[in-house]
Amino acid sequence: xxxxxxxxxxxxxxxxxxxxxxxxxxxxxxxxxxxxxxxxxxxxxxxxxxxxxxxxxxxxxxxxxxxxxxxxxxxxxxxxxxxxxxxxxxxxxxxxxxxxxxxxxxxxxxxxxxxxxxxxxxxxxxxxxxxxxxxxxxxxxxxxxxxxxxxxxxxxxxxxxxxxxxxxxxxxxxxxxxxxxxxxxxxxxxxxxxxxxxxxxxxxxxxxxxxxxxxxxxxxxxxxxxxxxxxxxxxxxxxxxxxxxxxxxxxxxxxx
Numbered sequence: 439x440x441x442x443x444x445x446x447x448x449x450x451x452x453x454x455x456x457x458x459x460x461x462x463x464x465x466x467x468x469x470x471x472x473x474x475x476x477x478x479x480x481x482x483x484x485x486x487x488x489x490x491x492x493x494x495x496x497x498x499x500x501x502x503x504x505x506x507x508x509x510x511x512x513x514x515x516x517x518x519x520x521x522x523x524x525x526x527x528x529x530x531x532x533x534x535x536x537x538x539x540x541x542x543x544x545x546x547x548x549x550x551x552x553x554x555x556x557x558x559x560x561x562x563x564x565x566x567x568x569x570x571x572x573x574x575x576x577x578x579x580x581x582x583x584x585x586x587x588x589x590x591x592x593x594x595x596x597x598x599x600x601x602x603x604x605x606x607x608x609x610x611x612x613x614x615x616x617x618x619x620x621x622x623x624x625x626x627x628x629x630x631x632x633x634x635x636x637x638x639x640x641x642x643x644x645x646x647x648x649x650x651x652x653x654x655x656x657x658x659x660x661x662x663x664x665x666x667x668x669x670x671x672x673x674x675x676x677x678x679x680x681x682x683x684x685x686x687x688x689x690x691x692x693x694x
């Protein structure tokens with residue numbers, strides 16, 4: 439008997455999706471796409487105005503939360519059917535100059551907060567026999583770049599956590615995957631481009647082509663909507679056997 443699902447589109451009607459860092463960039467695109475698929479979206483962002491704007495747009499619920507407060511982070515997940523761990527920050531510095539407190543903060547935000555959210559959500563998901571965890575990792579979850587020690591460490595840790603979640607959750611109807619984009623057109627990346635342009639005395643376009651995307655055969659930034667489409671697919675009926683995977687969206691950056 440063929441047990442593969444027949445539906446071709448994600449239908450998340452009746453599901454609650456918690457999306458972190460959803461006030462802008464990838465998180466906002468995910469909130470929009472998941473809402474279009476029928477999910478009720480809990481829009482989580484440290485920026486209250488941004489969270490409320492996105493929640494108003496998608497008919498969701500805004501939560502202004504600093505996810506480095508781990509107790510608050512955990513409180514967001516207890517009723518979640520879908521968890522999209524997206525919130526993140528970047529600091530570029532040589533290891534010997536990297537502020538230890540910034541390193542610790544980035545691991546709290548990008549590793550411990552996702553752990554707390556998923557930890558809170560799993561009992562609900564297990565009780566329903568269905569759940570989706572999608573972790574927005576990065577090509578830096580698979581490869582290293584100089585001067586990004588905390589970010590690379592956090593994303594590698596998130597990859598490991600995602601795989602353990604997949605192994606534990608798979609038999610109980612819960613899948614867990616990473617999405618690994620290259621450089622996405624987000625405020626975080628645009629700030630990096632501006633800083634690099636100033637440092638090197640070149641244009642923003644030259645930074646994109648010759649600095650950020652020097653290794654990439656495709657010389658353009660990824661749009662947030664492209665990442666959101668992958669996230670929504672992983673929540674849908676045709677992705678039920680995709681579990682413990684890392685889906686690269688990088689224009690062959692990691693292949694070159």
